[in-house]
Amino acid sequence: MSDRYLRFVESGFGRWFSRKAGLPQPVSLLRAAAGEPKLPTLVGGAPDSPLRATLDRLLAGMHLPDAPYAPKIHALIYDASGLTSIEALSDLYQFFHTHVRRVAGNGRIIVVGTPPEQASDASARIAQRALEGFVRSVGKELKRGITAQLLYLDPADPAAVDSTLRFFLSYRSAYVSGQVVRIGPPPAPAPADLDYSQPLKGRxxxxxxxxxxxxxxxxxxxxxxxxxxxxxxxxxxxxxxxxxxxxxxxxxxxxxxxxxxxxxxxxxxxxxxxxxxxxxxxxxxxxxxxxxxxxxxxxxxxxxxxxxxxxxxxxxxxxxxxxxxxxxxxxxxxxxxxxxxxxxxxxxxxxxxxxxxxxxxxxxxxxxxxxxxxxxxxxxxxxxxxxxxxxxxxxxxxxxxxxxxxxxxxxxxxxxxxxxxxxxxxxxxxxxxxxxx
Ligand SMILES: NC(=O)c1ccc[n+]([C@@H]2O[C@H](COP(=O)([O-])OP(=O)(O)OC[C@H]3O[C@@H](n4cnc5c(N)ncnc54)[C@H](O)[C@@H]3O)[C@@H](O)[C@H]2O)c1
Missing domain, CATH: 3.40.50.720 (NAD(P)-binding Rossmann-like Domain)
Structure with a gap:
């Protein structure tokens, strides 16, 4: 069924009127048919964490442009896996505070944390749990079709984040936002010869x-x-x-x-x-x-x-x-x-x-x-x-x-x-x- 209000808001007059009247301002969501995002992704968090190397390798494999100084970016990814105190959360704030305006419409916010129950001590558990409130608020704040997710990744197998990261960076996840997904070590390794364009081939x-x-x-x-x-x-x-x-x-x-x-x-x-x-x-x-x-x-x-x-x-x-x-x-x-x-x-x-x-x-x-x-x-x-x-x-x-x-x-x-x-x-x-x- 067609959403007439969405079409109205996307017209020049509709945009002006809905802003003046304080009405909702939906934008058309990009989906799989739009292809892969073309803008760069920026990664923040401790540069030397064990997870960071995995994230950098996976992102390099996705062939996303790497341009830290680009005016507009598709996604901000923050590696929060090493945050072990409430004070350390200010680095999370600084990263997003500095860059959040650069995220383009239909962009992505992804925070990767350690499951609180696996954190090293009480302070670390508190800091990791705090990420949920942060991500959910950012999702509500950004609008323009931008989604925000928190991925709690078991440190035993950081590479297990692969398919989940791909999904949430892509336009396939257009209507999923404010989610907390836990990723543990898979019970069996993924097939080595997986074709990413047809991962379900023959299934x-x-x-x-x-x-x-x-x-x-x-x-x-x-x-x-x-x-x-x-x-x-x-x-x-x-x-x-x-x-x-x-x-x-x-x-x-x-x-x-x-x-x-x-x-x-x-x-x-x-x-x-x-x-x-x-x-x-x-x-x-x-x-x-x-x-x-x-x-x-x-x-x-x-x-x-x-x-x-x-x-x-x-x-x-x-x-x-x-x-x-x-x-x-x-x-x-x-x-x-x-x-x-x-x-x-x-x-x-x-x-x-x-x-x-x-x-x-x-x-x-x-x-x-x-x-x-x-x-x-x-x-x-x-x-x-x-x-x-x-x-x-x-x-x-x-x-x-x-x-x-x-x-x-x-x-x-x-x-x-x-x-x-x-x-x-x-x-x-x-x-x-x-x-x-
Ligand atoms: N549409 C929504 O907004 C929405 C929201 C939340 C959840 N869901 C869930 O998503 C699923 C699909 O919803 P939809 O909107 O496409 O509904 P739909 O009514 O269009 O389709 C449901 C299908 O299930 C089939 N079905 C019903 N009883 C069956 C039975 N006994 N054996 C075999 N098939 C049977 C129907 O024939 C129909 O083809 C449902 O489980 C629904 O509860 C839908």
Whole structure:
């Protein structure tokens, strides 16, 4: 659905009027289609830290221009891994205070820290924890499509930051901001011959709810990155399924994921390298008016089915070694939402599912994570009454709704075989929504 206000603000009069009236000022976000950023990246922090050498090597491999004196830059990266005291945080302040005005629209702020629980002493833990508040505030402050993230990197394997750094520097992460991502040593090394333009090449990916909306976009983005798609949806959506299978040169399965034999049926289509539990439904009603069917149907599709299917795939060798499972939660599951006690419970349960299954996925060298979308422009959100829809769209740091492709790109990053150090986590794709922040 098109965002008319965004187009208005981008006109000369609209920009002038929205400024005068103190209204939100969204800008068109650059996405993967814009290619790779052309402006330089500036790295700050202790020049001799063990992480710094890794960052410099990774950035050199990305062939980004290196121009410390360029008037405009794409990204500021600060290596905070060595900050061990509250006083030392002033160096973080100095770096960003000096350079932040140089960050171009659609630019990136990335702070890399040490997980507080792994810091050397109490002072270091405090300093590392302080980074969260800093990054989240910067994300809210900068606007112009600039995102800000904090990456807590296990010092045991700094190179594990690679795919995550690439994702957050790129325009693929357009609608992800204010996130804290933890990266540990991966359970198995990433393939040495990985093609960065098609990191999912030859990998078999199951996507549920793939006939339309976000699921359709997930199938397309995973296919663009080389995956062999198995698109799944209910039998009633067979027409859409056939189309997406055709477009992605993949296969489709018409199956209700709540069917008693769904797990057994899926084993016949595996084994999979990637499983995306995207299918979901809403049956909104305030609690006193909510029927038992409205409660149980939402639980069955959104929570019980992902749990049963993942269990069946794990038990029946339906997941290949180093497989990635990605679930789709929601910011409703984090913040709660009026009239959505069933939906929010199911999506919060998805977070519990991810956290509880993470050790089992590690045992096969894999990972399980969830994305939590905020307001995404889909058929579902187009039906929301105008006033509530406008509030949902604007109450975030980007002052606009996300697109299905934003969720899909985030899932593709988590599915990338070199992202296995990211496990058991929830990444919001919400433009830093104020809800549940
Ligand atoms: N649109 C948003 O703003 C938003 C925000 C947060 C989370 N989400 C989540 O993202 C996911 C996709 O949402 P969407 O907006 O694309 O919704 P959608 O309704 O357009 O698509 C959901 C798909 O799931 C399929 N599905 C439903 N029940 C199924 C079942 N029993 N078996 C197999 N397939 C089934 C549907 O047929 C449909 O194709 C959902 O999990 C949703 O909860 C969406």
């Amino acid at each position: 078999r990916a199951l996507v549920t709810g793939a006939s339309r909306g976000i699921g359709k976009s997930i199938a397309q983005v995973l296919a663009r990155q080389g995956a062999d798609i198995v698109a799944l949806d209910v039998p009633a959506a067979e027409q859409g399924l056939r189309e997406i299978a055709h477009r992605t040169h993949g296969q489709y399965v018409a199956l209700d994921i709540t069917a008693a034999d769904a797990g057994a049926q899926l084993l016949g289509h595996g084994p999979f390298d990637i499983v995306v539990h995207n299918a979901g439904i809403t049956r909104d009603r305030t609690l006193a008016k909510m029927s038992e069917t409205e409660w149980s149907s939402v639980m069955a599709v959104n929570l019980l089915a992902p749990q049963r299917l993942t269990d069946a795939l794990l038990a029946g060798n339906g997941l290949k070694p180093q497989a990635a499972v990605v679930c789709v939660s929601s910011i409703s599951g984090i913040a709660g939402n009026l009239g959505q006690s069933n939906y929010a419970a199911s999506k919060a349960g998805v977070i519990g599912l991810v956290q509880s299954l993470a050790p089992r996925l590690v045992a096969i060298g894999g990972s399980i994570n969830a994305v939590a979308p905020g307001f995404i422009e889909t058929e579902m959100t187009a039906k929301i009454p105008l006033g509530i829809r406008e509030a949902g769209r604007r109450l975030n740091s980007m002052s606009q709704g996300g697109l299905p492709v934003d969720v899909a790109e985030t899932i593709a990053w988590l599915a990338d075989p070199s992202s296995r150090g990211v496990n058991g986590q929830i990444v919001r794709v919400c433009g830093q929504s104020l809800l549940g922040a």
